[in-house]
Amino acid sequence: MAPTKAPDSSRRSDRSRRAIHEAALALVGEVGYQRTTIEGIAARAGVGKQTIYRWWPSKAAVLMEAFLGLAGRADEETGPRSDDAAQGIPDTGDLAADLKLVLRATVDELNDPALEAPTRALTAEGIVDAKLGAEFVAKLLDPQLALYVTRLRAAQEAGELRADADPRIALELLIGPLMHRWLLRTLPLTHAYADAIVDYTLGGLTPRP
């Protein structure tokens, strides 16, 4: 399971990084972004704060990497993946089925208690702090949205999506309702809801002949 033998210091670094990520996510979920400090993360991770200052320029950078690490581990747990990042959304030739699979997985992630508090804390901070929000959108959200664009373009080429639909807008019809319901907690976020969003969005709300 470990094809390359890392030197001890590198293994120690990996362990420390992981401990720092976990401490950062736990803390921001518990006390919010504002009250999370480098000192607090260091104490919780059992490392010196100089270790954190040496590796990251800011608290935001630590958290960004912690979320990226989390996304990476979630991918590992759901099985092997190729190096082709664009395969984030499967293409079985059935657009509705593929989108339902991805949106249901998103529902599961959003409902995961371990992720909920830090994700809410960070999203809330980005909503009031434009600079931090822009950074998280650029580094965390946009790469995910690009996967939708790729899948929707393929659907367009296959004639499954209207030729005049802008994939960048179309994806917001799928993601927007999900996030709105989750962020504002208006109603329960379920697989049935994810399926309905896909069916309504693809089929449209006006009657078809």
Added chain:
Amino acid sequence: MAPTKAPDSSRRSDRSRRAIHEAALALVGEVGYQRTTIEGIAARAGVGKQTIYRWWPSKAAVLMEAFLGLAGRADEETGPRSDDAAQGIPDTGDLAADLKLVLRATVDELNDPALEAPTRALTAEGIVDAKLGAEFVAKLLDPQLALYVTRLRAAQEAGELRADADPRIALELLIGPLMHRWLLRTLPLTHAYADAIVDYTLGGLTPRP
């Protein structure tokens, strides 16, 4: 313009209430929900803090009423309205046109600099504080969403909306993308975007014969 003559003390109360609302909205926009205090609101409004404690049970209650007052004033400014709250969304018989009108107005409201900071501060707080979030959804958001349900039901009766579509889900396809774009600042929130959301949602993303 003032059909009933209010006694002096009532007029003074109205002035104080308005000053307190404005102070609360300004403060929460500037320093966030957590750091907004009854004392701070009182000082800014030029009233004693006992005045606020006498009229409202909590800081959240002051802000809730301030937002409700704001919504009321926005309605006054856009012209006369009947007592029928359900007429919030016009019914001209053209569903697409009516929805575009309402979503464009929502875009304008969200882009209004005077509303932006307090709305962001309160939304962000509701995202991390489930109790406060639920209160704002119940008192501020749900009554607005009910107007969409009413309009979409009428469209359903007129055959303009699929009979099998749930209006409560359908409205999230319209509101969700707008709020997602505004909250996360992914891309500019424009009238053209509001129009596209209506067209895509009603027509659907898959080709029609």
